[in-house]
Amino acid sequence: MSTGSKIVSFHRKTKDRNDAAKFHRHYTFEIIPKTSLSGAMGRSDMEDGSIEMREWNDAEVRTGEEVGYDFDESDGWGKEDRGQCNCKGFVYCLIVTAFIGACVGVYFAVDSGLIALPGAEADSVEEIVEMKNCSLEHHIEWYQKPITTKDGQQYTVIGQIDHDPTSFTQGLTFANGVIYESVGLFKQSKVRILDPNSKEGDVLKSVDMGPKLFGEGMTVWHDKLVQITWKSKRGFIYDIESLEMVQDFKYETTNSEGWGITFDWCKDEFIVTDGSPYLHFWDTSTLEETRKVKAHRLSGEPAKNLNEIEYWRGRVLANVWFEDVILVINPDTGETEKEYDFSMLWPADERHQVGADVFNGISISDDEDMLYVTGKLWNRIHSVKLN
Ligand SMILES: [Ca+2]
Numbered sequence: 174m175s176t177g178s179k180i181v182s183f184h185r186k187t188k189d190r191n192d193a194a195k196f197h198r199h200y201t202f203e204i205i206p207k208t209s210l211s212g213a214m215g216r217s218d219m220e221d222g223s224i225e226m227r228e229w230n231d232a233e234v235r236t237g238e239e240v241g242y243d244f245d246e247s248d249g250w251g252k253e254d255r256g257q258c259n260c261k262g263f264v265y266c267l268i269v270t271a272f273i274g275a276c277v278g279v280y281f282a283v284d285s286g287l288i289a290l291p292g293a294e295a296d297s298v299e300e301i302v303e304m305k306n307c308s309l310e311h312h313i314e315w316y317q318k319p320i321t322t323k324d325g326q327q328y329t330v331i332g333q334i335d336h337d338p339t340s341f342t343q344g345l346t347f348a349n350g351v352i353y354e355s356v357g358l359f360k361q362s363k364v365r366i367l368d369p370n371s372k373e374g375d376v377l378k379s380v381d382m383g384p385k386l387f388g389e390g391m392t393v394w395h396d397k398l399v400q401i402t403w404k405s406k407r408g409f410i411y412d413i414e415s416l417e418m419v420q421d422f423k424y425e426t427t428n429s430e431g432w433g434i435t436f437d438w439c440k441d442e443f444i445v446t447d448g449s450p451y452l453h454f455w456d457t458s459t460l461e462e463t464r465k466v467k468a469h470r471l472s473g474e475p476a477k478n479l480n481e482i483e484y485w486r487g488r489v490l491a492n493v494w495f496e497d498v499i500l501v502i503n504p505d506t507g508e509t510e511k512e513y514d515f516s517m518l519w520p521a522d523e524r525h526q527v528g529a530d531v532f533n534g535i536s537i538s539d540d541e542d543m544l545y546v547t548g549k550l551w552n553r554i555h556s557v558k559l560n
Contacts, residue, residue, distance in 0.1 A: 190238050191347065309486065320501075327513055336554045339361070348393040351367060355389065378456075386405060387403035388400060392443065394436050394443075403431060431447060432448050488503060489504050
């Protein structure tokens with residue numbers, strides 16, 4: 174990749190779920206700035222399903238194929254518009270140039286989620302997370318870096334906010350600038366919305382689940398939240414803003430329990446843990462299992478007690494019950510690729526003195542490299558970056 178260049182990858186899903194050919198479209202291209210003013214670029218989706226590229230201010234754009242990706246040349250790249258200007262006067266041309274350049278820049282910023290327009294939240298959230306999760310080649314160095322618990326602390330603590338120490342965290346996830354938390358224990362289970370930008374971790378909304386349900390994992394799913402419970406085999410879908418329950422469903426797992434759930438935006442499926450070594454994959458339409466993969470630790474042993482999880486960089490990040498670790502699991506093979514040691518984040522002997530329990534809770538954030546992590550009954554949520 175050229176110096177200063179940037180790989181950008183879009184995985185776009187059309188609104189038309191009945192058109193399988195259009196439903197999953199993956200575009201990758203490279204922006205190569207030539208001057209300090211270059212780089213403004215936009216794209217527009219055409220009615221026929223192709224995309225049209227525009228480049229501006231002397232930025233060179235190479236196709237995905239040229240930078241080593243499989244890419245169908247007929248899939249829109251042949252429609253590059255180099256913005257030829259037929260203006261007669263230089264000033265007129267300059268004004269038109271500036272206007273179009275600004276429009277293209279704004280379009281690109283909106284489309285990439287850098288700025289949001291009223292009424293476009295659902296799409297922008299979806300595309301922001303898609304960009305984070307589907308730009309796999311962008312993280313090739315990370316994939317290739319071996320990390321084991323013997324390497325000690327292989328993360329950087331970025332910050333910390335307060336967290337209710339009576340909150341038995343079972344699920345942690347993020348979208349729309351807020352953290353969504355599923356809290357467990359009978360008579361104490363609830364779904365909460367937290368503000369990660371307030372030092373106190375302000376609770377913006379909280380809904381009790383009643384005395385008989387034990388909340389477990391929860392994930393963002395477009396404009397909904399999908400939550401599972403411990404032993405009741407019941408799941409719930411909530412409106413992401415009001416937390417109003419809009420659907421309940423039954424499910425089955427290897428252990429007939431629910432522990433963790435996350436959403437793979439790239440493959441459009443849920444991934445579920447139940448304390449066994451299995452990752453269960455659910456169809457998002459039927460909420461039924463389509464397959465399951467047995468996960469193994471770096472040691473080769475089955476990865477027992479897989480707990481809270483989060484889909485990130487094409488991998489499943491997993492807490493393990495009663496261990497201060499985060500596993501990085503390849504969901505296709507079930508193989509653990511890295512094991513991060515988090516025993517020094519809040520050492521067990523210190524946190525036990527104030528009644529805090531196990532390390533549990535992993536979430537993405539609005540920084541594609543930063544994660545939120547916490548634990549059951551912890552009085553803090555940390556933001557961290559993994560090496
Ligand atoms: Ca999570």
